[in-house]
Amino acid sequence: MSARLVSSLNLRPSTRTKLQKAGFQTVKDLQETTPIELSKEIGISNNEALNILQQIKKNKVTSISASEALQQERKLCPISTSCEAMDQMLGGRGVPVGKITEFCGAPGMGKTQLGMQLCVNVQIPQNLSGPEGEAIFIDTEGSFIAQRAAEIARATINKLNENSVTECDPPMNFDIVMSKIYVSKVHNCDELIALIKVLDEFLQEHPRVKLLVIDSIAFHFRQQFDDMALRTRLLNGLAQDLNKFAQSYELAVVLFNQMTTKFIISGKYNLKDQAALVPALGESWGHQCTNRIVLYWRNEIRCAQLVKSPSLQETTVHYQINSTGVRDYQADSLNSKRRWEELYDI
Template identity: 40%
Template sequence: MEIGMLPISASKRGKLLAAGYTTLNAISRTSTTILAREIEVSESEASEILKFATKTSALDRSSGSNTNIIDGGQTAWDMLNEERYSSLVTTSCVDLDNILGGGISCKEVTEIGGVPGIGKTQIGIQLAVNVQIPLDYGGLGGKAIYIDTEGSFMVERVLQIAEACIEDMSEYSHHFHKDNQAYVVKMHPNSILENIFYFRVCSYTEQIALVNYLDKFITEHKDVKIIIIDSVTFHFRQDFDDMALRTRLLGEMSLKFMKLARNFSLAVVMLNQVTTKHIEGSFQLTLALGDSWSHSCTNRIILYWNGDERHAYIDKSPSLKSASAPYSVTSRGIRNCNSTSNSKRIKMV
């Protein structure tokens, strides 16, 4: 682990990991003020860490070692410790968070797919709001990038969910504030809207260009902690005759998303549509772009109807068990179902 090279205490190394700083380059790119805020130390301590990181990184580059060419060489123990400090974005549904291990994980690409009207866009908006929950409330205090390919993003709905989020935080602080004094949440719905960077793309060429631009954009906006694309497949299902070209472009895009998630310690959430597939003499619903596309993500979540209830099913994950949980789409956003609070496993049809 690169930060193991820094002559600092173990507690400060832990804070760096918890804030998503896993490389010397990532530390050296930030400012003293931002580093101090994100790892909760004084500016003088942050300045000292930044100085060590910059100096060590420069020595590493001058040595001409192969680590400058090949990024890796971590031990499995280092990787396990990083996972323990991995940041999560809550969905605002306790049952859904439970089967996800606490929420949507940073450094990973998560695909969420389902039929129209199941709540994919609602979940996307909820995550764009929830990623901004301050550290004091167990959030990340980050910003969001929302890529809209279908024109389904509704700013009025974002405002509604943002207002509900602030109300929830106020209720939480009132309940847990020990001195029983009124505790004002220092957030405003307008500021939540200001921290969502919205991009509308109208063709697959625009989508590819934007994805290639994100590296530079996120470098300039270091607080971005989640990228949501709604939906990732829309433009690639429209009048695409050259299937070999489509496969190559999709492969390059998915690889880019994985690198962004890893390099910037953020979550990537790809919303996907459904299509029909002929299986054993009958047509069944499946996520668009086929089985090969499933390798483009770390986790795959399928949303479906079970009677009158919406359910989310973990279809693929290297670290999470296959499980299903109910959720509701309410006027306040994504919430638990009123009828049940227990996660349950339901066989997919």
């Protein structure tokens, strides 16, 4: 620990220079000093000096063995999507906790619906093998409609009641369910970044939060950015924070992403130039989430394809969205796709 270079600490460049000029090379040189001494010696405020010393003294990062990791993983309760096929695809029981899961899809695929469904399902009590948690819904597109969330919540509660054995004791209460979805609307990407930065505090106050939904991550980042390198940096920083939350508070982070058209110019005489629908935010963003699912239409059926996962097989499943929320695909519900086609004149 002691041989660590001062330059590798998380400090402002000016502070780092001051430390190095005063002859502090490694962390060992700093260990004996007090904040007041340090602030006098290199000419920084007491608070800054305290900040430096706290960084050195904070808890060590330790490693665990894979068997301990296995036990920890098994303790985490995934969040069901209410669509059994999709749950199976995601590893058996739903959206994994402690990881970032991204759903990408064109408009009308039901991304927001899925988000609201998850916000309700995260509250399924433990005796019904749910996570019994709370949810945060960060709404960037203005798409969170409380009325619709209420519909989904009622339908889900009814479904649970049907299955529950003890009728006198309803497993979930509608008002409580609605009160445990914390909705935050953000209007630009500055607000989004600021919100993520202060979320740490909120999560500490609300330890039961097990789900964080951002609908959608792409919206604010797809406009008003001239400097694409800056955008990549901001997005990656955001992903780092989200990863940290997912691990340290054991919550499932669910991001929704839009799709964009990518032109593939083949440059060869025998191949045509093509256009493909790909998830927005570029190649580098694709690395940030742990699991990625693409939602699309195929033969008038909604499909969800798992395209990226460190632990699961690439698969495609069918699902449907109806008045009660996200459900397993049933062959007789074809009309929604037709309506969609008429609307967009495809």
